[in-house]
Amino acid sequence: MPSVMLRKREDGKLIFYVAKKDLEETIESIEFDSPDKWGGEVVLGDGSKYAFEILDAPPKIPLTLQAKRL
Amino acid sequence: MAAMTREETEALIQEVLEVYPEKAKKDRAKHLAVNDSSLEKANKCITSNRKSLPGVMTVRGCAYAGSKGVVWGPIKDMIHISHGPVGCGQYSRAGRRNYYVGTTGVNAFGTMNFTSDFKENDIVFGGDKKLSKIMLEIEQLFPLNKGISIQSECPIGLIGDDIEAVAKKAAKETGKPVVPVRCEGFRGVSQSLGHHIANDAIRDWVLENRDGDDSFQTTPYDVAVIGDYNIGGDAWASRTLLEEMGLRVVAQWSGDGTIAEIEKTPKVKLNLIHCYRSMNYIARHMEEKYSIPWIEYNFFGPTKIAESLRKIAALFDDTIKAGAERVIARYTAEYEAVIAKYKPRLEGKRVMLYIGGLRPRHVIGAYEDLGMEVVGTGYEFGHNDDYDRTIKEMGNATLLYDDVTGYEFEEFVKRVQPDLIGSGIKEKYIFQKMGVPFRQMHSWDYSGPYHGYDGFAIFARDMDMTINNPCWKNIKAPWKNQVANDEALKAVA
Numbered sequence: 120m121p122s123v124m125l126r127k128r129e130d131g132k133l134i135f136y137v138a139k140k141d142l143e144e145t146i147e148s149i150e151f152d153s154p155d156k157w158g159g160e161v162v163l164g165d166g167s168k169y170a171f172e173i174l175d176a177p178p179k180i181p182l183t184l185q186a187k188r189l
Numbered sequence: 190m191a192a193m194t195r196e197e198t199e200a201l202i203q204e205v206l207e208v209y210p211e212k213a214k215k216d217r218a219k220h221l222a223v224n225d226s227s228l229e230k231a232n233k234c235i236t237s238n239r240k241s242l243p244g245v246m247t248v249r250g251c252a253y254a255g256s257k258g259v260v261w262g263p264i265k266d267m268i269h270i271s272h273g274p275v276g277c278g279q280y281s282r283a284g285r286r287n288y289y290v291g292t293t294g295v296n297a298f299g300t301m302n303f304t305s306d307f308k309e310n311d312i313v314f315g316g317d318k319k320l321s322k323i324m325l326e327i328e329q330l331f332p333l334n335k336g337i338s339i340q341s342e343c344p345i346g347l348i349g350d351d352i353e354a355v356a357k358k359a360a361k362e363t364g365k366p367v368v369p370v371r372c373e374g375f376r377g378v379s380q381s382l383g384h385h386i387a388n389d390a391i392r393d394w395v396l397e398n399r400d401g402d403d404s405f406q407t408t409p410y411d412v413a414v415i416g417d418y419n420i421g422g423d424a425w426a427s428r429t430l431l432e433e434m435g436l437r438v439v440a441q442w443s444g445d446g447t448i449a450e451i452e453k454t455p456k457v458k459l460n461l462i463h464c465y466r467s468m469n470y471i472a473r474h475m476e477e478k479y480s481i482p483w484i485e486y487n488f489f490g491p492t493k494i495a496e497s498l499r500k501i502a503a504l505f506d507d508t509i510k511a512g513a514e515r516v517i518a519r520y521t522a523e524y525e526a527v528i529a530k531y532k533p534r535l536e537g538k539r540v541m542l543y544i545g546g547l548r549p550r551h552v553i554g555a556y557e558d559l560g561m562e563v564v565g566t567g568y569e570f571g572h573n574d575d576y577d578r579t580i581k582e583m584g585n586a587t588l589l590y591d592d593v594t595g596y597e598f599e600e601f602v603k604r605v606q607p608d609l610i611g612s613g614i615k616e617k618y619i620f621q622k623m624g625v626p627f628r629q630m631h632s633w634d635y636s637g638p639y640h641g642y643d644g645f646a647i648f649a650r651d652m653d654m655t656i657n658n659p660c661w662k663n664i665k666a667p668w669k670n671q672v673a674n675d676e677a678l679k680a681v682a
């Protein structure tokens with residue numbers, strides 16, 4: 120379960136950053152992204168997939184979260 | 190020599206790899222690549238931040254070097270104890286040229302070496318007592334110090350000393366920050382992990398010191414310069430530009446910096462990152478914890494400076510935007526004169542770089558402003574995200590080499606035949622003896638600053654002075670020089 124730091128890039132895209140792995144990728148899609156449900160499976164720019172726990176509101180970004188590699 | 194095609198460059202890499210045994214060849218092949226600027230991500234073409242191969246010579250440093258030498262060392266009003274045997278600190282003492290103002294030994298300590306000078310006894314019985322004693326001595330001898338950092342060398346981790354406990358005790362006694370840093374040299378594959386550990390130590394032991402204290406008067410224009418180590422005065426040359434456009438520079442991390450500035454950084458509006466590799470960690474942390482945005486900028490060469498000034502100004506109001514334009518306009522005549530003078534002497538010259546973690550991509554623009562071309566570049570300890578940022582800066586089909594070995598670098602230079610190499614002291618004399626003009630791009634070859642418009646003038650002069658130095662014509666012994674011989678014979682006859 121890597122710790123993932125989420126931040127917004129200047130162009131509004133979400134960046135998925137794992138310091139330990141030198142991984143800095145854009146998030147291309149996220150399963151749930153609505154005011155009352157956020158998280159689930161995300162697909163990164165390089166095609167790899169991770170999953171966040173599902174939250175009941177979009178979190179305040181930047182933020183560090185745990186993600187599971189799928 | 191004409192530019193190499195993609196096929197030629199690939200063939201060159203294959204040829205150089207030929208001498209390695211099978212396993213080493215496989216490993217090194219991943220670290221050498223031909224640039225393809227159409228790629229979005231570097232991990233498709235190059236691997237980085239891996240352990241160097243045993244048996245080949247590369248030029249990396251250790252985690253202690255990354256923490257003490259790079260991040261902590263320049264904080265001038267703290268005393269940094271090189272905790273362990275004497276050599277690590279003494280052989281690297283004052284070598285990095287981070288300038289500072291202050292009276293050394295009284296209120297600034299940058300070029301001094303403090304060490305606990307471990308002996309066999311300390312290894313066998315532990316060095317915690319000695320460390321406490323040293324800190325008391327420091328308080329007596331240098332009462333104007335503003336804090337102490339304990340930079341662990343290899344043995345500390347091996348014998349399991351509890352420097353955190355000693356630090357806490359000493360901090361209580363002196364009332365000043367005492368920061369233990371677990372940057373033992375054996376951690377990680379290069380100095381890069383040392384940067385990360387040092388960033389984490391700042392985060393855990395210093396950054397929160399003024400949380401909840403609002404006595405510091407802020408303005409909407411407060412910024413911090415992060416990752417500028419003031420090599421030869423770089424940070425000063427950068428700071429003037431930022432101040433001229435109307436910003437207030439609250440902190441310099443860490444060239445000519447103080448602990449008070451670091452403690453005040455969580456109050457700024459924007460963090461400006463120059464050396465991304467060594468300090469992005471703390472910027473990311475401050476973004477998350479204090480909601481301070483950060484951006485990367487580049488103050489090498491007028492094109493990149495103007496680009497960066499505008500990028501920074503875009504995050505502020507119109508007065509700053511106007512300020513940026515004013516600064517650019519003010520220096521235009523100056524840098525145009527520099528280019529007019531040196532470009533004719535340098536145009537078309539080809540450069541190969543091999544530097545630490547930032548400059549292999551950051552200085553490319555400055556060379557291009559002088560009409561020069563960077564045909565090969567590589568990082569000692571860059572990571573994936575550094576190469577991501579590099580492939581766009583470099584021309585197509587140019588060489589990329591990660592953690593290059595001495596052998597590979599020499600072979601590349603023999604074949605590519607650049608007009609200039611920019612790298613470090615360990616490479617300097619090899620290439621000079623091969624007859625290739627060389628500049629040290631870590632220490633600016635005892636010159637500098639190279640940042641900012643003022644620095645660009647010095648940069649251009651230095652490159653000209655090196656490349657067009659008459660000595661390169663005399664590299665061959667006179668009696669081996671056929672043309673000169675014939676002429677001499679004619680003169681005699």
Ligand code: SF4
Pocket residue numbers: 251252253254277341342343344373374375
């Ligand atoms: S590797 Fe260890 S012993 Fe060598 S310089 Fe670094 S800290 Fe000192």
